[in-house]
Amino acid sequence: MLGKLMKYEWKASWKLLLPANLVIVCLSVMTWIANDVAEKSLFSEDRVDGLMSGIFILIMMLSYALSVITVFVGGYIYLLWRFYTSTYGDQGYLLHTLPVDKHHIIVAKALVSAFWILVMTLVIYMSAWLVFGGDTKDFFGELFGGHWYLPIYVGREELNVFTAIMAIVAAVAGVFAKIMQVAASASLGQLSANHKVLASFGFYIAFNALRSMLQGMISVLIFMIADDGEGILNGLTWRYSWEPALLLGLLYSAGFYLITWHVMEHKLNLE
Amino acid sequence: MAPIVQCMGLTKNYGRKTALNSIYLNLERGRIIGLLGPNGSGKTTLIKIMNGLLKPTAGEILIGGIKPGVEAKFHISYLPERTYLQPHMKVMEIVEYFRDFYPDFQPERAYDMLARLQIQPYERLKNLSKGMKEKVQLILVMSRDADLYVLDEPIAGVDPASRDYILHTVVANYNRNATILLSTHLISDVENILDEVVFIRQGSILLQAGAEQIRRNEGKSVDQFFREVFAC
Numbered sequence: 151m152l153g154k155l156m157k158y159e160w161k162a163s164w165k166l167l168l169p170a171n172l173v174i175v176c177l178s179v180m181t182w183i184a185n186d187v188a189e190k191s192l193f194s195e196d197r198v199d200g201l202m203s204g205i206f207i208l209i210m211m212l213s214y215a216l217s218v219i220t221v222f223v224g225g226y227i228y229l230l231w232r233f234y235t236s237t238y239g240d241q242g243y244l245l246h247t248l249p250v251d252k253h254h255i256i257v258a259k260a261l262v263s264a265f266w267i268l269v270m271t272l273v274i275y276m277s278a279w280l281v282f283g284g285d286t287k288d289f290f291g292e293l294f295g296g297h298w299y300l301p302i303y304v305g306r307e308e309l310n311v312f313t314a315i316m317a318i319v320a321a322v323a324g325v326f327a328k329i330m331q332v333a334a335s336a337s338l339g340q341l342s343a344n345h346k347v348l349a350s351f352g353f354y355i356a357f358n359a360l361r362s363m364l365q366g367m368i369s370v371l372i373f374m375i376a377d378d379g380e381g382i383l384n385g386l387t388w389r390y391s392w393e394p395a396l397l398l399g400l401l402y403s404a405g406f407y408l409i410t411w412h413v414m415e416h417k418l419n420l421e
Numbered sequence: 422m423a424p425i426v427q428c429m430g431l432t433k434n435y436g437r438k439t440a441l442n443s444i445y446l447n448l449e450r451g452r453i454i455g456l457l458g459p460n461g462s463g464k465t466t467l468i469k470i471m472n473g474l475l476k477p478t479a480g481e482i483l484i485g486g487i488k489p490g491v492e493a494k495f496h497i498s499y500l501p502e503r504t505y506l507q508p509h510m511k512v513m514e515i516v517e518y519f520r521d522f523y524p525d526f527q528p529e530r531a532y533d534m535l536a537r538l539q540i541q542p543y544e545r546l547k548n549l550s551k552g553m554k555e556k557v558q559l560i561l562v563m564s565r566d567a568d569l570y571v572l573d574e575p576i577a578g579v580d581p582a583s584r585d586y587i588l589h590t591v592v593a594n595y596n597r598n599a600t601i602l603l604s605t606h607l608i609s610d611v612e613n614i615l616d617e618v619v620f621i622r623q624g625s626i627l628l629q630a631g632a633e634q635i636r637r638n639e640g641k642s643v644d645q646f647f648r649e650v651f652a653c
Contacts, residue, residue, distance in 0.1 A: 151522070154521045154522065157521075158518060158521075161514075162507060162509070165509070236507075240503050240504060240505050241505055241506075241507060242474075242505075243474065243499075243501045243503065243505040244505040244506065246472075246473060246474055247472050247473070247474070247494055247497070247499050248494065248522045248523075249491050249492070249494035249495045249522065249523070250491065250522070251491055343435060343436060416476060417476060418473065418474060418475065418476060419475060419476075420469060420474040420475065421435070421475070
């Protein structure tokens with residue numbers, strides 16, 4: 151049944167999210183070509199021509215950035231909205247009367263959502279690479295050369311393929327943790343008698359606060375046992391290494407998964 | 422064989438409000454049963470608990486001898502009082518969806534009923550009127566060979582011609598060994614097809630009796646008797 155659920159999740163999501171990603175690709179290519187053409191006249195002797203080219207590039211860049219942000223945020227909101235309506239909205243009446251295990255429902259939704267978030271992230275990264283002057287010929291070389299995953303690398307001494315792969319795995323675990331956080335928030339929110347959507351937002355914010363508190367407590371713990379400058383630095387940067395990022399990602403994913411499953415299995419409340 | 426539905430002390434509270442108050446109820450197989458009561462009497466709550474969409478506060482419910490869960494859902498075909506289909510789907514896609522998930526779904530029966538309503542398989546649900554969507558939903562539910570059909574207010578808010586169509590579809594297509602539980606407050610429209618009635622008021626079962634038995638003992642139609650019992 152998991153395969154069937156995923157098939158219908160995929161069918162419900164690709165019609166909007168595939169075109170959205172194609173829009174980003176088209177915009178990137180258009181902006182890239184337009185900038186390339188405009189750049190040639192940017193430093194021309196004709197000042198008006200140069201000024202106009204500069205304004206054109208600025209407008210193209212701004213509209214590109216705005217469009218990409220809109221598509222990404224829109225895609226993300228669409229996934230959240232789809233999760234809520236298909237699980238706890240009217241469509242939930244069909245979903246929860248199918249003879250399928252609740253684990254399958256959660257896994258199917260999480261896998262398809264994670265797939266789209268990762269695709270959108272990759273497309274945006276490649277797009278930004280193209281537009282903001284990266285050398286496209288050496289894209290994959292640069293990808294594994296240690297730029298984009300730098301945010302979860304600070305504090306490590308060696309850069310190699312293994313740490314790059316583990317950083318990607320940690321990032322994927324982080325995506326799952328976020329998706330499951332949304333699922334758990336929506337599941338707890340639907341327990342509320344009134345204002346279910348508002349309650350879901352409330353739980354999401356509360357979970358964020360709890361995560362920050364937990365990470366803050368670990369930082370304080372590291373500070374307390376640190377006896378030199380490096381120890382203090384570790385207290386600031388520990389969560390940017392792939393090991394704790396992966397561990398926390400898995401921990402959060404498992405915790406939020408259990409909350410979601412428990413509510414669906416034992417507390418479902420489609421009033 | 423165990424009754425298709427058994428409720429034992431079934432209670433549901435919404436905060437301080439009691440929606441179902443320790444209900445004891447057995448529904449036998451092969452009957453068309455009307456779950457009759459005014460708005461807010463607990464009909465939908467009882468139906469949702471049968472389908473696992475709500476959890477009881479106390480007590481127990483068994484469907485064919487088992488608790489509501491994955492196994493029980495193979496046996497129940499449920500029509501809620503709202504549209505639960507994804508509007509972007511085509512009619513044939515939703516037929517495929519039902520065929521994928523319910524082993525007892527009969528697509529030929531569904532397509533036959535859809536053709537009679539002149540609904541094209543490639544039409545998107547969002548392009549159908551509300552009434553047509555409800556009929557598509559009913560067709561899907563009645564195209565299963567389930568043991569229990571649970572229809573929540575299937576004729577509420579529809580015109581008399583559509584009511585006839587809905588009732589005809591229900592009676593013509595259900596599995597004869599199955600039970601139909603049909604909730605409504607429009608008694609006169611359904612009275613002729615009912616074998617048995619359950620009166621429910623303020624979360625309590627007031628009466629469970631055969632429709633013919635009421636007519637014989639009370640000397641009036643079920644509709645008239647209902648109006649007397651529930652007179653404000």
